Amino acid sequence: MKSIEDSLNLRISPKAWHVQRARWGHPIHTICSYMASFPPKVPHYFIDRFTEEGDIVLDPFCGRGTTPAEACLMGRVGIGSDLNPIAYVLTKAKVQSPTKKSLLNRLSDLESGFRRQDTSSLPRKITMLYRKKTQQQLLYLKNELDYRKSTVDNFIMALVLGGMHGDSGKPSYMSIPMPNTFSMSPNYVRNFIWTHRLKPPKHDAFDVIKHRLKRAYKEKISPTKGKAYQKDVRQVTSIMRGKKADLIFTSPPYLKVIRYGKLNWIRLWMLDIEPSDLDGLLDDKHAVPKYMDFMKETINNLARVLKDDGLCFVVVGQVSGHRGPGQNESVELGNRIRETLRNKVNLEIVGLLNDRYDRHMKVSRIWGKKKMGKATKYDQILILCKDVKAVKKKEFKKKASWRRVSIPYSQTTLQT
Template sequence: MGVSASYQIQDLPLQWRSAPRRWGHPLHSLCSYFAMFPPQLAHFFVDWLTEPGDAVYDPFSGRGTVPLEAVLQGRRGYGSDANPLAVVLSQAKTRVPSKRTLLKRLAEIEASFVPSDVSIADEPANIAMLYSDDTLRQLVWLKKQLDRTDDTDCFWVATILGMLHANHNKSGVPRGFSISMPNTFAMAPGYVAKYIKEHGLVRPEVDVFDMLRTRLERLDLPTAKRSGGKTWTHDATAPPPSWLVKQRPKLIFTSPPYLQVIKYGKYNWVRLWFLGETSSEVDQRLMASSSLTRYLGFMKSVSENLKKVVADDGYVCFVIGDVRRGEEDLNLAQAVWDDVLQDQGWHLHGIIADEIPQNRKVSRIWKHNSGRATKVDRLLLLSPTAQNLPDVIPSSWTQQLSFANKHSLNS
């Protein structure tokens, strides 16, 4: 017997907060990403509000958490984003090649690699300071050979992006290809250069191909390709593609950008180099503003488009964090409802407060700026028309999902 969702809607965070912190398929950690919500959260809503075969969509797909959870639970997972980094990461999780195919492709690229034929003379100094010459030649070769429009190559690109920079373990062994760096973000090039000089950091000699093969062993990949969805480049303020409107997703679950919390391009300049992109150009494409008026206008366009997409009996959930404005926290989700969504005719099931443990927030590392980090995420749960929510059946969280078992935890 389920628990009445409408009666205890404010208690819903207890459902996903009860899961082990490290719960989730290994592919969720393929590459880190700023402002990512945990897979437990996405899993709960996909399991609760959809059935196998339904379509699930995230218009700000980030690292692909929602589409991956959809695919793992036998749904169709769709994701779009204006950030090319997000598109690659999400595509890798909706169209997952087999381990055998991936190893075969990597062997082909390695067999054609002749170090003396690969020039690194024209690579930016900011990149060259991170990698040994031999490692950089391997990366440059992979960069030239991999075609991210191909599913197998795209998966390798995403895997490489997750290893381009990482810290070293306590014994000094590199976890990635670079000097010891945080794996979530890349500090400004000037800061990194100064840090290297002050601490005498030495570029590690690592074999990229060997490290990639080792990484693959930990990802619990399918024995046959899983094409469970699709990812594409899209500005959420632009009209949705007609084919998506025909799909009528049962659930749209997403976390739009907040009020100027972070520059996604600026702190991913190393990964964007591998994608042939520049951080300044990427940040120009993405919503980042401290103007509440502009933000509400942005959300108006986004929500108007999503109303054309979601199924008549479907649901939309926005995850929107509180934002520090001066000495006070702004309940941004409430502002979006009051000033935008209410006038569009959405049915509000509730605004659910989900308090975030501060030791889990990436932005705590910014010291004097850390107060800008949101302490509360709020989930704006909507439907295009009035309807009842299904009962909640608590998850046991005792079983990890895999591609071999496409059933949800509650099966």
């Protein structure tokens, strides 16, 4: 007998995205790095094959907004939500991007309004990273940017977050040399500075922001109908307000692999958020049994916002080094979710794909050979839907197109 996956005949082949360049994608995707983010080519493949212009694409764990941003670039309505405020700023910048002109005007006003700031109350862990003038500029921008109310200020904040730490030899970073993806612990950084007698670079914060802005707008960015939210996945129905998604493409946290608060303390300082408060909110610390409860609740919430003929893809990793019972075992989360939750959730789990990728592309490569790729050796993609019969009736594109154009959102294709 044919499996449901075979009878749906989706014919998904990871090779299709593996053969594309590693950095394939619009430059707006790279305004700020983010741990465990999708390469844009992956959501692109699924959006291109399984949706049409005007369709709604949802990612309720959107991180830096790769799925909703790619959806918007492709003329779909990209909706992204994530509980992490950094993710919210980055996603909003990508799906509600202002014009380059309005950004340059605001930057010019900010630059001419800049006055020296009193930095005496800044924590030592921040002052050790930047020269005096950069500290003053960051403090000034922190006070001036009304990123919650203004999309222009939000975009500038996203550029600031992107430039706060990284390779100090490049004109796109303001700090002493550091990884750009995550912040090393304050103690580690203090010792590193002392051992290597490091001095912060002399890059002007406004120059760094303008450099990053120019790069993001190197290719056209059209107006979109995208939306960004800072909500818990359990509140996804309130985000959708009665609308339903044609496609959900998402990746939840993988057990206890990443602490987004602790590992982003520098960017969180800019947003005035305590890292431990954020870590207390996110679902990134569960051991396996609780994780299954979390995934059950998540899938049932997603069922409420997916169209009957829509598809849902959930990317999870193969993980080891997690907490709780069987902590030394490696867990294939996709298999575990399928075995535990099949027939117990309101979406049908119709398939599972293994997506093996190059370990050298992973962020953990910078932790050295021993730890490289230890947390996640490969991803698994769960395929879910609400009504198999309704999906079967739909015609999907057989192959993805890799042509990159920024399609303006057209009112005539509105299907909401």
